[in-house]
Amino acid sequence: MTVHRQPASVAALSEADLLARIFPRLAMAGAHSEATLLGPGDDAAVVAAPDGKTVISIDTQVQDQDFRLEWPNGYRTTGFDVGWKAAAQNLSDINAMGATATSLVVSLTLPPDTPVSWVEDLADGLTAGITGLGAARCSVAGGDLGRGREISVTVAVLGTLEGNAAVLRSGARPGDVLALAGTAGHAAAGLALLESTVNVDALGESERVFLDLQCRPRPPLAAGPAARAAGATAMLDISDGLLRDGLRLATASKATVDLDPARLQALAEVLRPASVLLGADPMAWVLGGGEDHGLLATFPAGVQLPPGFAAIGSVLALGSNESPSVMIAGRPADAGGWDHFAH
Amino acid sequence: MTVHRQPASVAALSEADLLARIFPRLAMAGAHSEATLLGPGDDAAVVAAPDGKTVISIDTQVQDQDFRLEWPNGYRTTGFDVGWKAAAQNLSDINAMGATATSLVVSLTLPPDTPVSWVEDLADGLTAGITGLGAARCSVAGGDLGRGREISVTVAVLGTLEGNAAVLRSGARPGDVLALAGTAGHAAAGLALLESTVNVDALGESERVFLDLQCRPRPPLAAGPAARAAGATAMLDISDGLLRDGLRLATASKATVDLDPARLQALAEVLRPASVLLGADPMAWVLGGGEDHGLLATFPAGVQLPPGFAAIGSVLALGSNESPSVMIAGRPADAGGWDHFAH
Numbered sequence: 001m002t003v004h005r006q007p008a009s010v011a012a013l014s015e016a017d018l019l020a021r022i023f024p025r026l027a028m029a030g031a032h033s034e035a036t037l038l039g040p041g042d043d044a045a046v047v048a049a050p051d052g053k054t055v056i057s058i059d060t061q062v063q064d065q066d067f068r069l070e071w072p073n074g075y076r077t078t079g080f081d082v083g084w085k086a087a088a089q090n091l092s093d094i095n096a097m098g099a100t101a102t103s104l105v106v107s108l109t110l111p112p113d114t115p116v117s118w119v120e121d122l123a124d125g126l127t128a129g130i131t132g133l134g135a136a137r138c139s140v141a142g143g144d145l146g147r148g149r150e151i152s153v154t155v156a157v158l159g160t161l162e163g164n165a166a167v168l169r170s171g172a173r174p175g176d177v178l179a180l181a182g183t184a185g186h187a188a189a190g191l192a193l194l195e196s197t198v199n200v201d202a203l204g205e206s207e208r209v210f211l212d213l214q215c216r217p218r219p220p221l222a223a224g225p226a227a228r229a230a231g232a233t234a235m236l237d238i239s240d241g242l243l244r245d246g247l248r249l250a251t252a253s254k255a256t257v258d259l260d261p262a263r264l265q266a267l268a269e270v271l272r273p274a275s276v277l278l279g280a281d282p283m284a285w286v287l288g289g290g291e292d293h294g295l296l297a298t299f300p301a302g303v304q305l306p307p308g309f310a311a312i313g314s315v316l317a318l319g320s321n322e323s324p325s326v327m328i329a330g331r332p333a334d335a336g337g338w339d340h341f342a343h
Numbered sequence: 344m345t346v347h348r349q350p351a352s353v354a355a356l357s358e359a360d361l362l363a364r365i366f367p368r369l370a371m372a373g374a375h376s377e378a379t380l381l382g383p384g385d386d387a388a389v390v391a392a393p394d395g396k397t398v399i400s401i402d403t404q405v406q407d408q409d410f411r412l413e414w415p416n417g418y419r420t421t422g423f424d425v426g427w428k429a430a431a432q433n434l435s436d437i438n439a440m441g442a443t444a445t446s447l448v449v450s451l452t453l454p455p456d457t458p459v460s461w462v463e464d465l466a467d468g469l470t471a472g473i474t475g476l477g478a479a480r481c482s483v484a485g486g487d488l489g490r491g492r493e494i495s496v497t498v499a500v501l502g503t504l505e506g507n508a509a510v511l512r513s514g515a516r517p518g519d520v521l522a523l524a525g526t527a528g529h530a531a532a533g534l535a536l537l538e539s540t541v542n543v544d545a546l547g548e549s550e551r552v553f554l555d556l557q558c559r560p561r562p563p564l565a566a567g568p569a570a571r572a573a574g575a576t577a578m579l580d581i582s583d584g585l586l587r588d589g590l591r592l593a594t595a596s597k598a599t600v601d602l603d604p605a606r607l608q609a610l611a612e613v614l615r616p617a618s619v620l621l622g623a624d625p626m627a628w629v630l631g632g633g634e635d636h637g638l639l640a641t642f643p644a645g646v647q648l649p650p651g652f653a654a655i656g657s658v659l660a661l662g663s664n665e666s667p668s669v670m671i672a673g674r675p676a677d678a679g680g681w682d683h684f685a686h
Contacts, residue, residue, distance in 0.1 A: 037396055041595070042511050043439035043579050044400035044502065049392035053380055056484060057387035058448040058499050062491040096386035105401040107497050141399065148405040150492050154450050156401050156499030159387065168385050236386050252384070 010119060011112035015145050021116060025123035026140040035102035035160070036141045045141035047103040047158050054102075055159035055166065057093035061086055063151040067215075071194040074201065079118040081215040083125025084132075086155045089239070091135050092219035092293035094159035096237035098167040098228025101138040101221075104130075104157040109148035122153070125216075134221050164228055167297070172234035172253035174317035176298040179309040181223035183213065184242055184267050185282065188289020189274040190214025196278055206273040219293035226306035227297045235297040240290040243326050243333055249296060250324035256316040258327045263312040287333065353462060354455035358488050364459060368466035369483040378445035378503070379484045388484035390446040390501050398502035398509065400436035404429055406494040410558075414537040417544065422461040424558040426468025427475075429498045432582070434478050435562035435636035437502035439580035441510040441571025444481040444564075447473075447500040452491035465496070468559075477564050507571060510640070515577035515596035517660035519641040522652040524566035526556065527585055527610050528625065531632020532617040533557025539621055549616040562636035569649035570640045578640040583633040586669050586676055592639060593667035599659040601670045606655040630676065 010018055023040065038046035047054070061067060067077045067085070086106070094101045106126065110119065130138050138157075172178075190210035193203065203211065219237065227235055234253055238245045242259070250257040264286055268275075271282035298315055299305060318324065326333045353361055366383065381389035390397070404410060410420045410428070429449070437444045449469065453462065473481050481500075515521075533553035536546065546554065562580065570578055577596055581588045585602070593600040607629055611618075614625035641658055642648060661667065669676045 038509060038511070042509070043436040044398045044442070044500075044509075046440075046504070046509055047397050047399055048395065049397045050395050052391065052393050052395060054390050054392045054397045054501065055387045056390055056446070056448055056499070056501060058450045058485065058497070059487050060450040060452055060489055060495075060497065062452055062489055062495075064492070065490045093386040097389075099387070103399070105399055105499060107401045107403040109403055109405055109495060142401065144401050144403055146403055146405055147408045148493060148495065149407070152403075152405075152452060152491065152495055154401070154403060154497040154499075156399070156448060157387075158397065158399060161389070166381060166385070166387075166389055168381070 009113045010110050022123045036139045040142045051163040055097050055099040058156040059089045060154040074199050079121030080125035083122035084129035084216040086153045087126050087129030088217040090155040090157035092237045095221050095224030098224050099159035099161045101135045101159045103141040104155050106143040107154040109146050109152035167228050167232050167235040169236050169249050169252035172298040172315045175301050176315040177311050178313040179305050180312045181308040182220040182294025183292045185285035185289040186210050187214040187291035188285035189271050210274050217293050220308050223295050223308040230306040232297040238294045241288040243287045246326040258316050259313040261329050352456045353453050365466045379482045383485045394506040398440050398442040401499040402432045403497040417542050422464030423468035426465040427472035427559040429496045430469050430472030431560040433498040433500035435580045438564050438567030441567050442502035442504045444478045444502045446484040447498050449486040450497040452489050452495040510571050510575050510578040512579050512592050512595035515598050515641040515658045518644050519658040520654050521656035522648050523655045524651040525563040525637025526635045528628035528632040529553050530557040530634035531628035532614050553617050560636050563651050566638050566651040573649040575640045581637045584631040586630045589669040601659050602656040604672050
């Protein structure tokens with residue numbers, strides 16, 4: 001009788017053995033992708049860039065900063081969650097340029113006691129995130145593995161503009177319509193639930209959906225290229241909150257961003273199941289919550305907004321001596337959102 | 344009287360403030376580079392890929408794994424060291440494909456008590472590494488900042504093959520000459536010095552050079568494209584030791600790599616100042632030491648080796664029932680080198 005034992009932790013495996021466990025789970029690498037010309041196995045990968053340029057971004061998730069392995073409400077973050085979120089965050093940055101992801105490379109830092117099954121689950125989540133979010137042309141082209149005291153997952157992602165110009169933050173013009181694709185505040189509501197004492201098992205489906213979105217964000221990947229094609233003048237993804245990211249767009253465009261309170265109220269209304277449960281102000285989540293990875297874009301007035309976008313405000317000219325800012329119906333809005341170092 | 348105070352640690356700065364400190368030190372970003380079409384400031388950067396493909400690699404350095412802030416011999420790793428090494432390791436991966444680096448993106452994870460000056464120094468080292476190693480066409484296109492319990496620096500680097508095919512690990516053929524560009528064992532000797540009780544201030548210049556190479560490796564960046572142009576059949580960078588990386592080349596090429604003991608002896612001889620001081624075997628450093636980031640390449644017999652390369656062995660056909668391996672003068676060599684998880 002043969003006994004198959006699952007190694008308990010990554011310390012029991014060589015780097016090559018661990019890679020051999022991960023690669024089959026990144027099934028798309030080199031297979032589905034037309035873009036990956038040379039996948040894992042050499043010192044570097046080679047990715048197609050048919051129009052002669054490559055969009056690139058990089059993003060890191062660190063244990064106990066970007067996720068907790070166990071949350072106050074009892075939820076345990078799975079490797080699948082972390083893999084999905086790594087894909088989602090990075091794919092969103094490509095989306096925000098109006099581009100389409102072609103390839104990503106992953107650097108994993110793992111404490112020696114990390115269960116092998118957790119890492120396999122992470123690989124599954126990465127693949128599921130790419131597939132589930134609709135990044136059908138994207139594959140994992142390569143990566144790096146190392147030790148550390150805390151889990152850290154860095155992804156660099158490449159994308160293609162297919163011959164088009166990127167949509168920058170700086171192109172918004174007075175009179176433009178400000179529009180949102182995707183959700184706002186759902187991930188923040190989910191974070192509040194995770195950090196609450198309301199046990200995860202006690203959550204109903206109408207609250208659980210927010211927790212799920214915090215752990216496995218769903219950026220609207222079709223919306224970025226659609227916005228570019230529709231003539232978006234400026235765009236960025238909302239990773240740090242509507243106010244903070246709105247201010248970035250306003251600053252880059254030297255303009256004022258004015259939000260429509262009725263639209264904000266409608267966005268807050270959706271969060272009611274979680275805000276009632278926690279006795280929280282849903283508007284703080286709408287204005288300050290990032291990590292939904294929705295898109296904030298501006299379009300010339302009169303342009304038909306592409307599918308997935310809804311108007312939430314407008315772009316105003318700067319008055320003399322005015323600094324770029326975010327307003328709500330013409331009144332200053334407090335800057336909130338997330339800052340990695342000062343909060 | 345105005346008092347200017349230097350903030351002691353990154354916790355005192357917002358993310359935007361810290362980026363404002365770093366960017367001016369990455370002076371080349373967007374300036375010197377013909378490749379960076381869109382630099383920092385948007386959700387992603389855009390990099391030129393004139394021949395329609397991009398080479399990409401990713402690599403991470405973690406505190407207490409890849410470097411110690413203070414070593415047993417008293418040496419304190421500077422931010423400059425870590426920045427330089429991050430550049431060097433990644434540029435080497437592009438070099439090993441026969442390509443030229445065009446751009447890199449950086450993700451920094453910093454404990455809140457990291458001195459701001461250390462991070463500024465890291466940015467200086469990154470820039471100095473790119474410039475000092477001769478990657479004149481490369482610039483920093485973007486990055487990411489976050490918190491963690493330990494310092495972690497991930498770089499993803501892009502390169503161009505300028506219309507040529509990449510040199511893979513798998514192309515070595517029986518009869519090929521095996522050649523080395525760069526040094527072997529110097530960084531390992533430096534590591535042994537750092538981990539010794541011989542105080543850094545007691546080192547003479549002839550030993551100190553090895554320590555410096557461990558902290559600020561000098562991969563031969565001209566040699567990769569030169570090897571490709573000269574018809575190299577296989578290539579990789581030596582990051583984990585001559586034996587271990589030689590075995591990777593042998594395995595990918597389904598061949599045996601045979602090292603010339605006289606050449607190995609000559610490589611070991613150079614390490615004598617450190618080996619005598621520490622009573623160590625310099626051959627273990629030559630065979631097992633990575634991090635010099637030299638290149639190991641194979642060339643068809645009769646090809647004139649490009650500048651920087653010296654023959655160190657040959658490629659032999661696999662006998663029937665033989666597995667790919669590394670030999671020294673036809674006798675099996677022990678697999679050494681570095682493995683992240685089993686050592």
